[in-house]
Amino acid sequence: MHSKKLKEQPQDALTEVMARYAVAVTDEVMETINPGDPNDPVARQYLPSVEELNTTPQETADPIGDEVHAPVKGIVHRYPDRVLLKPVHVCSVYCRFCFRREKVGPGSEALSPTELEAALGYIRATPKIWEVIVTGGDPFVLSPRRLLMLMQELNKIEHVKVIRFHTRVPVADPLRVTQELVEALASEKAVYVVLHCNHANELTDKVRAAAQLFLQSGIPLLSQSTLLRGVNDKAETLEELFRALTALRIKPYYLHHPDLAPGTSHFRLPLAEGQKLTAALHGRLSGIAQPHYVLDIPGGFGKIPAGSTWIEENDDGYTVTDYQGGKHTYRDE
Ligand SMILES: *Cc1c(COP(=O)(O)O)cnc(C)c1O
Numbered sequence: 563m564h565s566k567k568l569k570e571q572p573q574d575a576l577t578e579v580m581a582r583y584a585v586a587v588t589d590e591v592m593e594t595i596n597p598g599d600p601n602d603p604v605a606r607q608y609l610p611s612v613e614e615l616n617t618t619p620q621e622t623a624d625p626i627g628d629e630v631h632a633p634v635k636g637i638v639h640r641y642p643d644r645v646l647l648k649p650v651h652v653c654s655v656y657c658r659f660c661f662r663r664e665k666v667g668p669g670s671e672a673l674s675p676t677e678l679e680a681a682l683g684y685i686r687a688t689p690k691i692w693e694v695i696v697t698g699g700d701p702f703v704l705s706p707r708r709l710l711m712l713m714q715e716l717n718k719i720e721h722v723k724v725i726r727f728h729t730r731v732p733v734a735d736p737l738r739v740t741q742e743l744v745e746a747l748a749s750e751k752a753v754y755v756v757l758h759c760n761h762a763n764e765l766t767d768k769v770r771a772a773a774q775l776f777l778q779s780g781i782p783l784l785s786q787s788t789l790l791r792g793v794n795d796k797a798e799t800l801e802e803l804f805r806a807l808t809a810l811r812i813k814p815y816y817l818h819h820p821d822l823a824p825g826t827s828h829f830r831l832p833l834a835e836g837q838k839l840t841a842a843l844h845g846r847l848s849g850i851a852q853p854h855y856v857l858d859i860p861g862g863f864g865k866i867p868a869g870s871t872w873i874e875e876n877d878d879g880y881t882v883t884d885y886q887g888g889k890h891t892y893r894d895e
């Protein structure tokens with residue numbers, strides 16, 4: 563079940579994996595991996611494995627249905643008040659469980675200037691768009707100069723009040739986070755950065771320093787994590803991660819149930835197990851350190867809270883369950 567070291571895996575099968583899915587790892591990530599640990603939680607996230615050749619019938623190339631909500635290239639508009647804007651499809655690293663793994667990679671170009679202009683045109687022409695979520699790929703692989711140009715355009719759009727970046731760069735490629743990059747994000751609008759981090763081992767000194775650059779410029783940080791078999795599928799591991807993030811002033815935002823991306827079944831655990839894990843966290847971890855555990859419904863129907871049901875309606879009112887499993891009755895009047 564756990565990722566074997568690269569040299570212990572059949573070479574032609576690995577070559578097949580690498581021909582099918584993009585692979586990239588940074589020096590900073592390599593430094594985080596303990597080469598003596600065959601179950602290293604960082605290695606498992608980034609180093610290719612022959613298990614990726616197994617696909618299951620439920621897995622699809624577009625697991626969360628982005629394509630059914632793409633009015634123009636580079637935009638996904640699923641919820642009325644917010645859009646995803648995807649200016650690039652490359653990343654500094656390629657996570658083995660990525661839900662966009664069929665789309666991202668070094669061969670996938672950025673939006674052309676004309677395409678980017680059309681995507682911005684859609685945002686300008688759609689007044690109900692209150693928030694723009696810049697994602698990809700990873701938007702922070704763009705140079706500070708190109709980020710600045712993008713921000714200048716978004717800053718001019720009156721109805722856009724919030725600009726949010728989703729990125730793995732501060733964690734996987736922290737030296738890319740420079741003062742110049744952070745300054746490019748300056749805006750009179752609210753700017754948030756959501757960084758992707760799945761294990762406390764990823765929070766090295768360089769990563770901490772990168773996070774501080776955003777915070778010192780007044781940009782709040784949130785985190786998103788994916789619940790992954792063999793990486794963070796224990797209550798203690800999740801607790802340590804969310805405590806470490808919160809202590810760094812990074813608010814845990816989402817814990818995603820893993821999506822049905824091709825060749826990722828070795829990372830998935832049953833929803834019921836995720837519910838047990840996240841229920842256990844409620845007892846052991848401060849409220850400000852709790853992320854929302856969410857499931858993205860396959861087919862493009864959006865994200866929903868996936869946690870266990872704490873409240874059940876019955877003839878007599880409700881049965882509510884406390885974090886230790888105790889049952890209580892609650893009535894509306
Ligand atoms: C996840 C997602 C969002 C953002 O959802 P939040 O719940 O606001 O974080 C927006 N659009 C699409 C298409 C998404 O997949």
Ligand code: SF4
Pocket residue numbers: 652653654655656657659660661662663666698699700729730758
């Ligand atoms: S950084 Fe994000 S988009 Fe890129 S491979 Fe990892 S999960 Fe996918």
